[in-house]
Amino acid sequence: MALDVEGIILKSFNYGEHHKIVKVLTEQKGVIGVFVQNANKVNTKKSALVQPLTCARFNLNPSHNANSDLYYAYSGEVVEYYLNLKLDYENVAYFYCMIELVLKGMEDEQFSAYVYRMLKNFLDAAENGYCSYLLSLIFQLKMLAVIGIAPVIDHCAVCKGTENILTLSVRQGGLVCANCYQQVEPILIDAPLIPIVRALYKIDVEDLPEIELEEELLKPIEQFLDAYYDAYAGFKLQTKKFINNL
Numbered sequence: 001m002a003l004d005v006e007g008i009i010l011k012s013f014n015y016g017e018h019h020k021i022v023k024v025l026t027e028q029k030g031v032i033g034v035f036v037q038n039a040n041k042v043n044t045k046k047s048a049l050v051q052p053l054t055c056a057r058f059n060l061n062p063s064h065n066a067n068s069d070l071y072y073a074y075s076g077e078v079v080e081y082y083l084n085l086k087l088d089y090e091n092v093a094y095f096y097c098m099i100e101l102v103l104k105g106m107e108d109e110q111f112s113a114y115v116y117r118m119l120k121n122f123l124d125a126a127e128n129g130y131c132s133y134l135l136s137l138i139f140q141l142k143m144l145a146v147i148g149i150a151p152v153i154d155h156c157a158v159c160k161g162t163e164n165i166l167t168l169s170v171r172q173g174g175l176v177c178a179n180c181y182q183q184v185e186p187i188l189i190d191a192p193l194i195p196i197v198r199a200l201y202k203i204d205v206e207d208l209p210e211i212e213l214e215e216e217l218l219k220p221i222e223q224f225l226d227a228y229y230d231a232y233a234g235f236k237l238q239t240k241k242f243i244n245n246l
């Protein structure tokens, strides 16, 4: 049955000399593979349908092969190019990190609508000047629950107390109070920063508020996320290496 679907292009691969296969994040079907014939030929309308970080509407046919979950694009139209965002390679790098997280971390289709809406809103926000670095941190925080490794963020992860919360611990998987803190672990997130992390963790991705935060406040959050993902995600983010050299 033909399928008419809007999606965000995450990644593209060459297939032969002229064709491409793209990974597309959709609201209803999660990440799907789409074969785009003649996408590499210059001046074809289809070449726009294989550019990562583009939102497009695809008219698709399922594969004739029953064992293949690949779709064939017989036509399509770009909904949003995100040209402002793509002018800045740092912005692009932050979004490539989000894309890698979707491809490696979103195994369960039940989250596809949520992740699709989030990525779409973040692309729209970045296109209108919202800080991509901050968006990438919020995205990484939000993906923790999607991957199934959400930290304990409302009370001490060990004793469940709410008094004297000292830090957000990688080792102990969430907030820890002064009594439960193990000194072998360095403090990345100190007490004054905890309300900010919690606010970002709980932010409404459908309605992003204006936030002014110094980069030096965000750096420890990034370090925490790097360490937390390393400890629990079960995969490595290749784009991180590039971002760390920015």
Ligand SMILES: [Zn+2]
Pocket (backbone or CB within 6 Å): 156, 157, 158, 159, 160, 161, 176, 177, 178, 179, 180, 181
């Ligand atoms: Zn405790």
